[in-house]
Amino acid sequence: MQTEILGNTESTAKQGNVLIIKTKEAEARIWVYSPSVIRISISKQHSADTSFAVIQKPGEKLNYTESADEIVLTTASLKLRIGKSPLRFNFYTADGKVLSEDDPRFGTNWQGSRVVNYRKLYPDEKFIGLGEKTGDLNRRGSSYVNWNTDAPDHGPKSDPLYETFPFFIGLHSGLTYGLFFDNTHKSYFDFGATTDEQMSWFGADGGDMNYYFFGAQSVSKIIEDYTWLTGRMEMPPLWTLGYQQCRWSYMSAAEILDIAETFRKQNIPADVMYCDIDYMDHYKIFTWNKETFPDPKSFIDKLKAMNFKLVNIVDPGIKVEPGYKQYDEGVAKNYFATYPTGEKFVGSVWPGRCHFPDFFREDVRKWWGTSFSALTEPGVAGFWNDMNEPAAWGQNIPWMVKFGDYYMPEIRNVYGMEMARATYEGTKKLLGNTRPFVLTRAAYSGTQRYSAVWTGDNSAYDAHMLLGQRLVNSLGLTGMSMVGVDIGGFSGDPTPELMVRWNSLGVYTPMFRNHAMKGTKYREPWRWGKENEAIIKKDIEQRYRILPYLYSSYYQSHKTGIPVSRTLAINYTQDTSIYNEKYQNQFLFGDALLIAPVESTRLTEDVYLPKGDWYRLSSGEKYEGGKSVNVPSPLTDLPVFVKAGGIIPMQNVIQSTAEKGDGILEVNVWYGNEANSFVYYEDDGSSYDYQKGSYYKREISFDADKSSISLSAAEGSFTSKYSKIKLVMHGFKGHIKTFEVNGKPVKIWPDVDNGTDYSLFDNDSKGIKIAY
C-alpha cells in the first residue's frame, strides 16, 4: 500500500456556494457555514453528502481571491489561505493570526481507504474535548480512538469507551479554534503523542477528510457554534433533574414500590425509580415479566401517587423467537441487520440469540418508536437505551454485517445515536405534549438533540469518581449537557465514605443518578448507617434547593449549548493553573458555582480559585482567587464556592419536583464589585408549551456601584409558581444603608447564623427594583 499525499492543484471552480479544487489525487470542497465556521471535505471519491450530526446548511456567500499560488477565502472572522501546490489549508483570524495550519509536508494523505490529516503543532498548544475520553483535561501528548465500545471495568486510562465525539478545541498563543471531523468510521486523534511533538493528526479508516473548522475567539463561542451546527437539547423534563434511584435490577414491582415508599418515609427527596433489564419477560424488549410485574399500570399508578416517575431500559437486540411480536414484525418487514447474502445477522446478548434493528431506516425507527406503547400505556415516563454500541457477546460484530447500504464499520459509531433518535421520536409522538426522557449509553455528535447520556460502567473507587467528573466536563465541551455517572460506582462496593462523597458530588452532576451492578451491596441512601444517611439526605435536599438555578442553567444549554457542568477551561481558558492535574477536575456548575471534587479519604484539599473573589457556599467565608487555597473538606462539606457577584435562585426543600412547594423563590446574591446578571427561567417543566411562549423568563441583575438589585419584567405567558421572593444577601454587611423595593421601604432582617441579610416581598412579574 502506498501513501498518497494531496498534491498540486489542477483546477479550481466555484459552483454556487462551494469552491471545488481538484488535484491528481482528490477533490476538495469548501463551504462557508457562518463567518466563524468553514467546512472542508477532501476525498478521492466523495460519499453522498449526508451527516448524522449536522443540522445546518452552508451559507450562500463565498468571498475569495485567487492568485497563481494561493486562494485566500475570507469571512468576517476567519481567513483561510489555501496553498495551491501542494494543496494545503491554513486558518487564520481575520487579522492574520495563525490558528491552525496543515503540516506543509503531509497535509491530507491516504493509505488505501485510510485518510489522515497532519497539522502543525504549536509549542504552547493545548487540546480539550473529544467528549467521553479518559485521560487529562489537556489532551496534548495523548492519542485516542473512536470506536463505540461496551467497556465494562474500564479504568481511568481505558480507550475507547462508549461514545464518539470527534470534536476538539485547540488553544495556543492566547487564541482558540475548534475542529469537528464529521466522519463516522473508526477514527483516530493524536495530539502530538507519537510525532516527536512535530504534528497533531486525525484520521479514519474510511470515508472523507470532512471537517468543520471553528474560528471563534472564545471556548464558549466555539461551543455555541458547534451546537448551532449539530443542535441543542430541548428543555428537559423537570423531574429528570431530581434524584434518581436505579439498580440492576430491582427484581419486582413490589421491591420498587418498597424502595419508593422508603424514600417518602425517610423524607429523602427523590423523583425517579428505574426498571433495569429484569422487568422484562426473558429480556424480550417491550414485554413485562408477568410474575414479577403482573400489573404494570397499577404499579406505575402507585408510583405516581407517591410522585415518582419510572424509567425503563430497552436494549436493541430483539430475541429470535417466533411468536414474539417484535421478532415477527421485524422479520416480516425486513427490519433487521443482515449479511450481504440477505441472511439476518444473529448476535447473542441478554435475551440469547438476537437480531438488530436497522435504525438507519426511517420505517424501522417508526416501528421501533410505536413499540414503546407497551411502556407508555401503563405510564412509563423515561426510556433508557443500553447496549447500543452495539454490544453483543464477543463484541466484534462482523464487518460484513449490513444496515441497509451501510456496513458495520462505517456506522458503528452512530448506531447508538440513531437508536436514541428512534426512541426519542417515537416516544415523543406517543406522549403527545409531554416531554419524553431518553438516556443512552452510546452516542455520536448531535446526540444532545435526542437524549441524555451516562458514562457507562464505572467502578467504586476514588480515581473513578474523579475520572467521571472529567468525562462529564469533557462531554459538556461537545454539546452534551445532560450527563450522568453512576453515583457510587457501578461495579464493586464503595466504602461508606466514598458513597457519601460521591453523593455530594452528585448534587452538582447534571443528571443525579445512583446506580449499581448486580451482586453489589444495595446503594440507597439508608443503607449506610444513620449518620451517613443524614449527610446523604442533606445533600440530596441541597439538590432540590438549587433546582430553580439548575433549571435555568439547562435553559442556557437549550438556548446556547453551554453545558451545565463546565470545565474551568471554558471560562478561564488562558489560566494555565486550571490544566494542572491537581485542579483539572474542578468545574463550574452553572454560572456561579465552582465545585472541587475531593477523594473520599482527603479531609482537607487544595483548591484552585481563579482570579476574582469567591465565597465558600457552606460558610460564607470569603477567599481571594488567582491562587490555590487549602480548605477543609469533611464528608459533610464538599468544597463548593460561589463567584463574587453570583446570583443563585433557590427554593425550600420539597420531596419531589411534582410538589408545588411553599411558593417562595429564594434569590441569593453574593456581594461583588463587578456587575452581574442571571437569566432566570421557568415553565411548566413537562410540556412543549414553552415553545409556544408559555414560559417565564427574567433577568436578575446586581450592581454594587449602583447599590441595586433588580428583576426585569417577566417575559412569556407562564405564571411563576413562586408568589413571594426571599432575597438573601451574602457578604453585604456594611453595604446596606436603606432597603427599598420599588421605591417603598421594606423590612430586612439579619440572619445571625449565616451572616446574611434577607427580606421577603411579593413576586411582581412587572419588574422589581431593589435599592439598598
Ligand code: MIG
Ligand atoms: O451487560 O442492564 O451499562 O448500566 O445496569 C450489562 C444491565 C448490561 C450495562 C449498563 C448498566 C446496566 C446493565 N447493562
